[in-house]
Amino acid sequence: MNIEALLKNREFSHRNCKSIFTRGPQRQLQAHAALVKRLVCDSVLNKHDGCVNRLCWNQSGTTLASGSDDTRVILWDYNTRTARHVIETGHSMNIFGVCFVPGTNDHIVASGGMDCEVRLHFGPFRPEGSKLVATHRGRVKDVVSSPGVPKVIWSGAEDGLVRQFDTRMLDDRYVSENEEVSPPNVLIDLGRRHLTRGIRVMGMSVHPLDPTKMALACGDHYIRLFDRRMLRAHSLSGWGSDSPTTPVDVFSPPHMHFDAGCDSFTRKQHVNSHSTSVQFNCDGSQLLCSYHSDNIYLFDVQSRGIKSYENAWQNGMRVDELKLLKMAKDEVKVLVREGISYVESRRFSAALSLLQKVSGLLNPEQYEPSFRQSVFRALARAYLGRNWRADAYLALQYCIRAVEIDSGDTASRVLYVKALSQSGRHAACQAEGKKVVAEFPLCADEIHPFLVKPRTDSSDDEDRDDDDEVDDMNEDTDDYFQQDSNDGQAVTTVSSRESLEDDESSSTFGEDDGLNNLMWVSPNINGVSVNTDTLRRYIGYSNIQTDIKEAKFFGIDDSHIVAGSDDGRAYIWEKESGQLVNALQADEDIVNCVQCHPFQPCLATSGIENVVRLWNPLAEVDVSPTAQEMSQMIGENQTQMNRREGERLNIMQNPALFRLLLQAHHEEGVQVCAPS
Known part of the structure; x- marks a missing residue:
C-alpha cells in the first residue's frame, strides 16, 4: 500500500x-519504504566526553539512555532532545551495557562495563544512588531486561556467564568474597571452546512475547537459544565449568558450520567471524545476528534447519534468492541471457541481482534440465568471480545443483573443482580434480593448477606469524578468565573440526568419496543439532574494527534491517528481499549502535564520536544514495573485510593489553575510544 x-x-x-x-x-x-529513504539527522545529542557504546529506549519511547567511555549514563528526553539526567555511574572504565529495569517506572537503570562491574542507578540519579551489585571476571558486554519479567535484569560478560539479578532482593548475595566460588545467580555458563579458552557472551536478546526464551551472541559463530524454565540460578566452583549449560537450539550460517573439510586458514576465518549482536523480531519467530568479519544473517527460530533437507549442503542455498511469485517464461529467459552477459563482462554483482530473480522459479516441470543447469553454472561463476564473504560456499551449492542435473557435464564438473578450491576445501578439490581428469582427459590442463598443493609465500608466513601472536595473546586472556578452573577435567568442544560427534552427513554425487562425506559432517553443540538453514543474509556493512556492532530490526512490523558499519554509516536493508535501500552517514569514524524508536519512525545512532544522532523522515523527497553509490560502498566494505590485515586488529580485543594501552594514553591526556 x-x-x-x-x-x-x-x-x-x-x-x-x-x-x-x-x-x-x-x-x-x-518503517515504510518511502519514509526510510527520507531519513535525515534532525538532532545531535551532545553531552558525552567519549565514544557512545550503547543505546536503549525505554518501553514508552519517551527516554533514550546512552552509555559511554566517559563512564556516564545519560537519559535523554525524546520530545525536548535534552539531557534529563546525567548519571555518574561509578564505573572506572568504558560502559558497554545499559537498560531500564522494568516495573520501576524508569526509576532504576542498570549498566555494565569494561571494568567487569554491573551497577544499578536509582532515581533521582545522584552519585550516592548508584550501587555495585556484581563483578564478573570478564568485560560486561550486555545488560538486558524484559517487560514480562519486572524488577529483573540479566548481565552477560566475556567470562562466558549470564547472571540474573532481582532488584527486590539486593543484598550481598550477588557479590562473593570467596574467589573460588561464584555468587549463586549464574543462570548460563557457556563453558570452554577448546583447551582453556572460554566462550564469551557478546550480546543478548529476550523473546518479546515469551520471556523464558533468551538468545546469546557468543565469542564463536554459534547463536545459542536457552529456555529459562529449564535453568536455575546457581553457584560455580572456580567461576567456570567444564559442563556448559545446554541450549535448546543453536544457529549458525552454514558456511561457518560445515567447515570440517576446509583448510586451516579458512577455518581460522570462521573462528574469527564471531557474532557481535542478536535480536528477536517482534513475535520471536526470527533471530537477526551480525558477525564480525562477515555478514548479517536471519534465522527461523521455529524451523529445525538441518532436519528439513534431505542433504545437508542444501541449508541456506536460497539465502540470496528473491521471492517472486510469478514471471513469464520468455521474461525469465531474457533475464538469464542478460545475467550471463554480465558474468562474461565481469559485472558479477549485476549478474547476481538478475539471476537471483529467476533462480527460485526454475520449476523442473516447466524448464528443461539444460536451461536450469546453465542458470546454476552462471550463478556459481558470478559468486566465484565476486568472492565476497560466503560467496564461495554459495557457488559450491550451485555447482552441486548443476552437477546433480547432469554429472557428465564437463563445464559443471570443472566449475565444481574451482568452487571447492575457492571455498578452502583443498583436499576435496584435489580428489574431485583427479576424478574429473580421469573422466574427461581433455580437461587436464584446466584442472592441473588445482591438483598442485597450495604454495605459501613469505607474506603468508608473516601473516601466520602475526596471527599466532594474536592467538597467543587471546589464549593468555582466556587463561585469565579461567585461571581458577580445575585442570585435567574433560574439555567441552564446540569447534566443528574438533567435535565430529554427529553422524548426520550426506554426499552429493560419488557415494564412495569419503571427502564429500567429511565436508557435510554436522557436529552437535553440547548435544544439540545446529540449525543452519539461514533465511536471508544482508550484505553491505563492514564489521572488523569493533566487536560491539549492532544489527536491529527497524519498524514495528520488522520490515527493515539496520546496522552500523566501520565506514561511519548506518545501512538499512529491506528485510524480505535483502536489498540495501539506504546508507546514512552517521559518524565520522565508526557506527556501533543503532536503536529504533519503539513506535515512531525514528532511528538513534552512535559510535566513535561522543554524540548521539536521531534520524527522522523529514526530507520532502528521497535523499538516499543512488544505486551506483551504494554499490560502490558495498564493494569497498567487502574488500576491506577480505583483507587479511583486518585480522591483525583482533589484537585490540585483548582486554588486558587494551587496559594497559588505555591507561598509558590517559596518562598522556589523550582521549581513547575502546574498539570493543
Whole structure:
C-alpha cells in the first residue's frame, strides 16, 4: 500500500482506539519504504566526553539512555532532545551495557562495563544512588531486561556467564568474597571452546512475547537459544565449568558450520567471524545476528534447519534468492541471457541481482534440465568471480545443483573443482580434480593448477606469524578468565573440526568419496543439532574494527534491517528481499549502535564520536544514495573485510593489553575510544 493511503487510513480509521500504535496503519508506516529513504539527522545529542557504546529506549519511547567511555549514563528526553539526567555511574572504565529495569517506572537503570562491574542507578540519579551489585571476571558486554519479567535484569560478560539479578532482593548475595566460588545467580555458563579458552557472551536478546526464551551472541559463530524454565540460578566452583549449560537450539550460517573439510586458514576465518549482536523480531519467530568479519544473517527460530533437507549442503542455498511469485517464461529467459552477459563482462554483482530473480522459479516441470543447469553454472561463476564473504560456499551449492542435473557435464564438473578450491576445501578439490581428469582427459590442463598443493609465500608466513601472536595473546586472556578452573577435567568442544560427534552427513554425487562425506559432517553443540538453514543474509556493512556492532530490526512490523558499519554509516536493508535501500552517514569514524524508536519512525545512532544522532523522515523527497553509490560502498566494505590485515586488529580485543594501552594514553591526556 502506498504511503498516502496509509496516512489516510491512520487519519480516519480506529478513531475510538486509545492507542493507534497497535493498529495496522501505524505498524506499516513506522518503517515504510518511502519514509526510510527520507531519513535525515534532525538532532545531535551532545553531552558525552567519549565514544557512545550503547543505546536503549525505554518501553514508552519517551527516554533514550546512552552509555559511554566517559563512564556516564545519560537519559535523554525524546520530545525536548535534552539531557534529563546525567548519571555518574561509578564505573572506572568504558560502559558497554545499559537498560531500564522494568516495573520501576524508569526509576532504576542498570549498566555494565569494561571494568567487569554491573551497577544499578536509582532515581533521582545522584552519585550516592548508584550501587555495585556484581563483578564478573570478564568485560560486561550486555545488560538486558524484559517487560514480562519486572524488577529483573540479566548481565552477560566475556567470562562466558549470564547472571540474573532481582532488584527486590539486593543484598550481598550477588557479590562473593570467596574467589573460588561464584555468587549463586549464574543462570548460563557457556563453558570452554577448546583447551582453556572460554566462550564469551557478546550480546543478548529476550523473546518479546515469551520471556523464558533468551538468545546469546557468543565469542564463536554459534547463536545459542536457552529456555529459562529449564535453568536455575546457581553457584560455580572456580567461576567456570567444564559442563556448559545446554541450549535448546543453536544457529549458525552454514558456511561457518560445515567447515570440517576446509583448510586451516579458512577455518581460522570462521573462528574469527564471531557474532557481535542478536535480536528477536517482534513475535520471536526470527533471530537477526551480525558477525564480525562477515555478514548479517536471519534465522527461523521455529524451523529445525538441518532436519528439513534431505542433504545437508542444501541449508541456506536460497539465502540470496528473491521471492517472486510469478514471471513469464520468455521474461525469465531474457533475464538469464542478460545475467550471463554480465558474468562474461565481469559485472558479477549485476549478474547476481538478475539471476537471483529467476533462480527460485526454475520449476523442473516447466524448464528443461539444460536451461536450469546453465542458470546454476552462471550463478556459481558470478559468486566465484565476486568472492565476497560466503560467496564461495554459495557457488559450491550451485555447482552441486548443476552437477546433480547432469554429472557428465564437463563445464559443471570443472566449475565444481574451482568452487571447492575457492571455498578452502583443498583436499576435496584435489580428489574431485583427479576424478574429473580421469573422466574427461581433455580437461587436464584446466584442472592441473588445482591438483598442485597450495604454495605459501613469505607474506603468508608473516601473516601466520602475526596471527599466532594474536592467538597467543587471546589464549593468555582466556587463561585469565579461567585461571581458577580445575585442570585435567574433560574439555567441552564446540569447534566443528574438533567435535565430529554427529553422524548426520550426506554426499552429493560419488557415494564412495569419503571427502564429500567429511565436508557435510554436522557436529552437535553440547548435544544439540545446529540449525543452519539461514533465511536471508544482508550484505553491505563492514564489521572488523569493533566487536560491539549492532544489527536491529527497524519498524514495528520488522520490515527493515539496520546496522552500523566501520565506514561511519548506518545501512538499512529491506528485510524480505535483502536489498540495501539506504546508507546514512552517521559518524565520522565508526557506527556501533543503532536503536529504533519503539513506535515512531525514528532511528538513534552512535559510535566513535561522543554524540548521539536521531534520524527522522523529514526530507520532502528521497535523499538516499543512488544505486551506483551504494554499490560502490558495498564493494569497498567487502574488500576491506577480505583483507587479511583486518585480522591483525583482533589484537585490540585483548582486554588486558587494551587496559594497559588505555591507561598509558590517559596518562598522556589523550582521549581513547575502546574498539570493543
